[in-house]
Amino acid sequence: MKINRMSFGNFKSLCDVSFEPGNVNVFIGANGSGKSTILEAVGLLSAAMTDRVDANSLQRKGIRLSPSALYKSRFKNLTRMKPTIDLSVEWDDPGSKDKFRYDVHLTTPTDTDYWKYHSEAFFRNGQKSWGRSNASQDLRNSYIGFFLLDEEPSLVDGRIIAHSFSNYAIFQPNTLTLRGTAPDPTQMSPIGLHGGRLAEALQEIIKVEDGDPKIGSLYLEDVLELIDWASDIAVDVPKKNSLNSNIPTTRQIIEFSDRFMKNAVKFTGYDASEGALYVLFILCLAMHPQSPSIFSIDSFDHALNPRLAKKLTQMFCGEIINRDKNVFLTTHNPLVLDGLDLQNDGIRLFAVDRDKYGHVQINRIQITKELIQEGQSLSRLWINGRIGGVPELI
């Protein structure tokens, strides 16, 4: 499956914007430029396509709940408010030569928690092959999406993408949850949106293959390149000698051996650096067989030293491309950009800026020969304001 284009209209600061994603999509931009809103728009689209749209389904996907009136764009230059929020995705499927598109137009809730489907449509090679709307004679429950429910045979091919979208979520880990001392308010399997159940998820992908310990498809030594103070990583039950009995804990905990300490000394996730936990969280998301095949991570660089962020980005991109997943990331760390191989078309960088009206603009940054000849790193180009995605007045 290859997502060719995503379009969003009238949703928060996304007045009318589209972009062509790859497997790894990194959004950079000033604070408040609309990066997180793009991740939320993908979430709204996934909820509409695969389920229904209400406070519950949005929260499950990590979307911030806003007052109903604030979901629609409220720009000064818009003289007439549009009635619907408009979302669209175009894609191909490797099993078919056809090109598909799904459009949905939603109205925000008024007296209930539920968003209404104003219309929904499925296109094959530009021709509408299925649809429902409030205007049709077939008045069905307008609070439920029918793309996955309708028995129309022509929908079968197009639904493959819906299954990939159904588990979409925006992950935003926090340190206390990663350490296991605070519950994850949005727990899901295999790993919660804030990092809950990390130890269990990690244990599920730790294995020994041909005598070599591995985490997912990576050799343990590859992971230890990222956590260079550690000499081993394991998952075990909490023990008195590794965790203070006054600390709340989970059923399973991550244990690190420190290469500078004696062998018997183990650090749990509670005592270890948050960067190490964050690395494991990112790798679990990329490699766990039950993790979503389309997902977002807001603030990908959270808690990471710049060089570690770069190395982790390289490793993460490799695993995502190998598994043909689609991820959407936001970052403020320039070194993340240096970890992106933009010569690979599956890895794409987008600058998010506001135009003179405040509408979000998404511009793909591509590496030109001239840029390469300049010999500057992407991080430097970004910091110097050469590729957009920076605050104008600071």
Added chain:
Amino acid sequence: MKRNIGIVCEGPTDYILLKGIIDTITQTEKFYLQLQPEDDLSGAYGNGWKGVWKWCVDHSGHLTTYMNAVAPALDLIVIQLDGDVSRKEKEVHCQCGAVTCIHKADTDIGQDLLSPLNCPFLKTHDCPIILPCPLHDEQAAGFIDHLTDSIKLWLNNCSPVCIAIPCDSTDTWVAAAYDRSADVETIEDPWNTIISRGKTYHGIRIPGHKKRSAVYQQFVSHVCENWDFVTQLCISAKIFEERMEESILHKSPEKV
């Protein structure tokens, strides 16, 4: 007194090993800064011997200024290039007196070929360079002399630098520390022929036969503990030790 040392080397595993070895040789407190490899969008430097060469050329006119400009200011720069570069790479012989080449003349009159690294004829049959080069002995001492002179040429004799030419590579010093075989310096490509041949090397796992920093973190303490054996077995290690002592121990910080 604490010294600040910048390291210019072919790769991250060389950096790990050099830090430990310099500590062992000098026995004084030091701060290290990895100057090269430094990543770049265009691969202007990149890893490997070409990266070291480019770094040297780029910093040749202003090494002292550069050393004072980084924080903390550097007392010394250690530059490493594996001896196998002299054995395998035509480019480093381009400037040897034995080579007569019309394209080399182009370089002299300031045309496009600023460096042999950019010469389009080197990898083709048009290149007159023959390996082994008749001007250099095909053994460690010959490689060390040749590459030491080359680095000095690239740097335009800027100092203070200390040059390390492990022969055949830094992996040779690892193999010498573990296996202590007399002819270790004559073995080509010790990583593939000795260290990563099996799944483990002296109990240390080498998963996927791949060079990793985590593996070298485990090698380095053994190499340092057995450094005396390494210098007995490897002339390249002995020469580096002497150069380090000359650079650090026998000179005051002002003169270094």
